[in-house]
Structures are given as structure tokens and as C-alpha cells.
Amino acid sequence: MKKLYIFITTLALGSFTSYAQELLTIKDAVAIALSQNYDIQLSQNDKNITAESVSIGAAGFLPNLTANLTQNNSVMNSEQTQSSGVVRSLKNAKNNNLSYGVSLGWTVFDGLDMFKRYDILKETDNFQEAQFKQAVLETISLVMVNYYNIVEQTNVHKALESVKEISLERYNIAEARFKIGKASKLEVLNAQVNLNEDESNLIRQVNTIQSLKIQLNRLLARELATNFEVEKEMSYDELLTYTDLYETAMQQNPEIMKIEISRRLAELNLQQVKAKRYPTVRVNAGYNFNESESSLGFTTHANSHGFNYGLAVSMNLFDxxxxxxxxxxxxxxxxxxxxxxxxxxxxxxxxxxTAFNNFQTFQSLVKVEENNVGLAKNSLDITNDKFKIGTVSSVEFRDSQENYINAVSRYNAALLDTKLAEIELKQIMGKLDI
Structure with a gap:
């Protein structure tokens, strides 16, 4: 049975790339996610695009300078009757016209609308910055939740291994007793069934841990089959207070930041609308060249060039x-x-x-379940010693094992719930430190 367990476990681990597992700390996981996670990179690109738009040119402060060139040619059969009665005609008469130059247009006053547009661009950039911060917080929160789930399941796996070793020892004792006639075959079979159950639980636990590792690797945007070890300890900040959390959240929570920016954008939009009441003043200037050729007419060739300028003022009177x-x-x-x-x-x-109340509740549960683990472990040790001398039945022995596993599972679950509540609190606060 022991060989079978080793074989199946090795087979389950075979999908991973290497048995030499790295130690992946929570800091390492967060650092990898910040540099490689696809959602963070996409959000970063969106932020960069918005930042590129924050310029006085995009707001309309700068003039527009345009170069123009127009070439028109024609070949026509022409006939002209002059005032003197003379008729002139020409087949395939060529006419060419060339025009080129530069023109400048500059809005020098638009009711201060350009200033509001620039403020809107800056606030939009701030909004995208808050959006990026929210994407980072959400991704890092997912990484941390997944990481600490692995820590919890790894600790449960360790407890299952210790229980399995005790079950294996029990099976060996029962078999030895059966061989010398001090135990029945039923006792051996029961011990073997319990051992098989423990090994089955271990195999399932290995699969659970591997699935969580695959999910974490996906969040880190690296090879899914990368195997690794995690930290064994899971601690939480016991000094968190609601007052400090609330004050920080009102300043740093991305949703609060976004809604306040949206409020400022609404005010700027009103100022933009009011700017339409004022006149728009625009200056125009340019330098142009014109050249024309005609095969038939009073003027066969002409050219001109020069500077032009002007002022345009418009104002809405009634709309x-x-x-x-x-x-x-x-x-x-x-x-x-x-x-x-x-x-x-x-x-x-x-x-x-709500999250803070959950955090306090789970903290209390951790202390209770930690005490239960100690009691269950002492009970299991005593039961194991009594079983070796034959003063405890197999049923009582198995109950003691299950009590220990349940206590360990509840303790790790309470510890994980406390950690997840802390992560949620800090995510809401807008400051998810490690």
C-alpha cells in the first residue's frame, strides 16, 4: 500500500517541470505579477495612452499650420468669338494651373474653453491613474488570496501526512497482532481501509494544491507547470483599527478617487458649456503662390504670390x-x-x-481553533499510546485521528479567513501592502 501511494503521488507530480522546487515568497509572487501579469500590462497601456493626450496642443492652445498644393490641368478644343467679331479656335488647347502655399489658423480666444479642455485632459489622466491603481490592487489581491490558499492547503497536507503515518503504524501493529493470534482479521481489514482512506485524502490534497499552483502561475503569467514551494507561516496584522482604515480609504480607495474625479469633470463640463456664450476669435495668415498657363486667351501665362492675413470673430446670438x-x-x-x-x-x-467585523470574528476563531488543535493533538498522542498496548479500540483510535484532522482543518480555515479578511480590508483601504 505504501508503494502504491508513492507511485500515484509521483505520477500526479509528473506534470510539473521539475522536482527541484523553488521557494516562492509572497513578495516574489507580487513582484512577478506586477511585472508580468497581462491585466496589469493592459491597464498600464491604457494609462500611457491617456497620459499622451495631456498636452496644450490637444487642448487647442497651439495654432494649426498647413501646407497646400493644387495642380489642375486640362486639354480641350476651344473656340472664342471676340468683341471685334474675330473667331479664334484651337484644338487640344492646354490649360495648367498651379497653386501652393502655407496657411496658419489660430484660435486666440474661445471663452476660455481651451483652458477647461486642458483641465479635463488632466482629470481624465487622473481617472485612468485611479483605474490603473484599482487594476493593480485587484490583481495583487487575487495573487495573495491564491498564495495563502496554497499555504493553508499545504499545512493541511502536512497534517494528513502525519495521520497517514500513524495509520500505517496502526496497520503494521494490527497485522503483527494477527500473525501471533492476538487480533482478528477484521481489525487488520479496518486498519487497512483507514490507511487507504488516508492515502486517498493525501492524493486528493496533492491535486488540490497543484490546481491552486496552476492558477497562481497563470496570474503570474509564467509557465503553468512551474512547481514551487510556499512559505509555511501565515500571519496577519493584529493592530488594524477601523478608524485608521476608514480615514485612509477615504483618501486612497480607487472607487472614491474615481467618483470624485467624475464630480470634477462634471463641473468642468458646465464651465465648457458656459464658454459657448462668449465670442470666438480666430486669426488667419498664409503665403500663397499661383501660376497659370493657357494656350488660348488674352493671357497665356500668369503668376502671383503674396501674404494674406485676417481676423474672424463669431458669436452665438440665438440657437x-x-x-x-x-x-x-x-x-x-x-x-x-x-x-x-x-x-x-x-x-x-x-x-x-463588514470586512472589519469579519476580521475580528475570524481572529477570535483562530484563537479558539488553535487551542483545539493542541487538545486534539494531545488526545491523538494518548490514544496512539493506548492503542499500542491494546487498551483502545480501533473505532476510538479512528475517531481521535478524525478529530485531529478536523481541528487542524478548522484552524487553518480560520487562519486563512482572517488573512483574506485582512487582504480585503487593505484592498478597500487602497493600500495593499505585504
Whole structure:
């Protein structure tokens, strides 16, 4: 049976690339995710694209300079009757016209709209920055949750191994007793069934750990079959207070940052709409060259060149009250954003308080279950000693084993729940440190 277990476990591990496993710390995992995770890279690209748009040129501060060139040619059969009565005609008469030059246009005043456009570009960049921060927090949170799940399952696996070793010892004792006539065949069979169950649980546990490792490798954007070891200890910050969490969250939570930026964008939009009430002043200038040739006519060749300039002023006098409607709509949007800000603040407070209560509850459970593990381990050791001298039945022995495994599982689950609650709290806070 022991050989069978070793064979199946080795086969299950065969899908991984190497048996020499690296130690992957939580800091290493987060660092790899920050540099390789696809979601983070995509969000970074979106942020870079938005940052490229923050310029005075995109806001309309700078003039436009254009180069133009036009060449028109024609071949026509022409006939002209002059005022003197003379008729002139020419077949395949060629006419050529060439025009080229540069022109400049510059809006020098638009009711300060260009300043508002520049502010909108900056706030949009800030919004994308908050979006990027949120993507990083979500990804790192997933990495940490997956990592500590592996830690928990690895610790459970260790407990299962110790129980299996005890079951193997029990089986060997039962078989030895049967050979000398001090135990029945039923006792041997029961011991073997329990040993098989422990080995089956170990195989399932190995598969669970491997599945979690594959998921973590995917988050780290590396070879899925990469095998690794994780840290054995799982600790949490016992000094977290709701007041500190709330104050930091109101300043650094990405959702709060985004909703506040959206509120400022709504105000800027109103200012942009109001800018339409003022005139737009635009200056124009250019230098052009013109040249024409004609096979028939009074002028067979002509050219000109020179500088041109001017000023254009436009102002909306009446547009069917569209300006008034647009301003009213912009004001309503600001009122809506005020309501959304309040709603977002309440949602954040609800999430934070719920997560903090969970964190405190799980902390209490950790202390209770840690004590239970110690009691269950002492009970198992005593039961094992009594079984060796034949004063405890197989049923009592198995109950003691199951009690120990259940206690270890509950303790690790409570420890994991506490850690996950801490991760959630810090993610809500907007500052997910390790």
C-alpha cells in the first residue's frame, strides 16, 4: 500500500517541470505579477495612452499650420468669338494651373474653453491613474488570496501526512497482532481501509494544491507547470483599527478617487458649456503662390504670390435655447454626481465595516481553533499510546485521528479567513501592502 501511494503521488507530480522546487515568497509572487501579469500590462497601456493626450496642443492652445498644393490641368478644343467679331479656335488647347502655399489658423480666444479642455485632459489622466491603481490592487489581491490558499492547503497536507503515518503504524501493529493470534482479521481489514482512506485524502490534497499552483502561475503569467514551494507561516496584522482604515480609504480607495474625479469633470463640463456664450476669435495668415498657363486667351501665362492675413470673430446670438438647455443638463449632471459621491461613500463604509467585523470574528476563531488543535493533538498522542498496548479500540483510535484532522482543518480555515479578511480590508483601504 505504501508503494502504491508513492507511485500515484509521483505520477500526479509528473506534470510539473521539475522536482527541484523553488521557494516562492509572497513578495516574489507580487513582484512577478506586477511585472508580468497581462491585466496589469493592459491597464498600464491604457494609462500611457491617456497620459499622451495631456498636452496644450490637444487642448487647442497651439495654432494649426498647413501646407497646400493644387495642380489642375486640362486639354480641350476651344473656340472664342471676340468683341471685334474675330473667331479664334484651337484644338487640344492646354490649360495648367498651379497653386501652393502655407496657411496658419489660430484660435486666440474661445471663452476660455481651451483652458477647461486642458483641465479635463488632466482629470481624465487622473481617472485612468485611479483605474490603473484599482487594476493593480485587484490583481495583487487575487495573487495573495491564491498564495495563502496554497499555504493553508499545504499545512493541511502536512497534517494528513502525519495521520497517514500513524495509520500505517496502526496497520503494521494490527497485522503483527494477527500473525501471533492476538487480533482478528477484521481489525487488520479496518486498519487497512483507514490507511487507504488516508492515502486517498493525501492524493486528493496533492491535486488540490497543484490546481491552486496552476492558477497562481497563470496570474503570474509564467509557465503553468512551474512547481514551487510556499512559505509555511501565515500571519496577519493584529493592530488594524477601523478608524485608521476608514480615514485612509477615504483618501486612497480607487472607487472614491474615481467618483470624485467624475464630480470634477462634471463641473468642468458646465464651465465648457458656459464658454459657448462668449465670442470666438480666430486669426488667419498664409503665403500663397499661383501660376497659370493657357494656350488660348488674352493671357497665356500668369503668376502671383503674396501674404494674406485676417481676423474672424463669431458669436452665438440665438440657437433655439440650446445653450440654456445644455447648461441646465450640465447642472443636473453635477447634482447626480453629488448623489453618487454620497452613495459611494456609504457603500465604502458598509464594505469596510463588514470586512472589519469579519476580521475580528475570524481572529477570535483562530484563537479558539488553535487551542483545539493542541487538545486534539494531545488526545491523538494518548490514544496512539493506548492503542499500542491494546487498551483502545480501533473505532476510538479512528475517531481521535478524525478529530485531529478536523481541528487542524478548522484552524487553518480560520487562519486563512482572517488573512483574506485582512487582504480585503487593505484592498478597500487602497493600500495593499505585504
Amino acid at each position: 433655439g435655447l440650446t445653450q440654456h438647455r445644455n447648461e441646465r443638463i450640465a447642472k443636473i449632471n453635477i447634482e447626480s454626481m453629488d448623489l453618487r459621491v454620497k452613495n459611494q461613500n456609504e457603500q465604502l463604509s458598509t464594505l469596510l465595516l
